[in-house]
Amino acid sequence: MQKNATVQIKGTQKYPEGQEDQQELLTFGKFYERNGVFYVVYKEEGKNTTxxxxxxxxxxxxxxxxxxxxxxxxxxxxxxxxxxxNNSIYTTCYGKLWLSVLPHKVESDLTVHGGRISLEYDLFVDDKLVSHNGLSVNVKEDIP
Structure with a gap:
């Protein structure tokens, strides 16, 4: 059964030159579990996102x-x-980029009531290191 949720996303980037960036997004979405696999779905829109x-x-x-x-x-x-x-293609209206991620941390404690996903990884564009990243996704069940 899909449940409504508040989804908080925090991202950090540390660049080889020493600069650091952070982003945060609070949005609403849904999550559910099926056959031992968890799914989280949310939309990004408006001024706070892309x-x-x-x-x-x-x-x-x-x-x-x-x-x-x-x-x-x-x-x-x-x-x-x-x-x-892991290699992938990032497609935008401006064109395509070849991205690769090398994760150092992949953790999740999601349950049917919510939880957290935590990632730490290196990001490469065309095989060149761009940044060291952290991504935290907190999923909190909305209680009616």
Whole structure:
């Protein structure tokens, strides 16, 4: 059964030159569990997110892996498995980028009542290290 949820996303980037950036998004979405796999779905839209337009994000959490799918104004599928390099294509209205992620931390404590997803990874564009990233997704069940 799908449940309504408040979804808080925090991202950090540390660049090789020493600069650091942070983003935070608070939105509403849904989450559910089916056959031991958890799913979180939320939309990103408005001034606080991308200037490209609306994006729907689907996160799948299963044994040892977090799979991130973004659809809409951008298109991206990334799989996070600790220590395993994953290549993907990030498509926007401006063109395509070849992205790779090398996760160092892939953790989740999601239950049917909510929880947290925590990722730490290196991001590469065209095989060049761009940043060291952290991503935290907190899912809190909305109680009617």
């Amino acid at each position: 200037d490209l337009g609306e994006v729907t994000t689907f996160i799948t959490i299963k044994a040892g892996a977090v799979i991130l799918n973004r659809k809409g104004a951008v298109d991206l599928t990334q799989e996070f498995r600790k220590g395993i390099l």
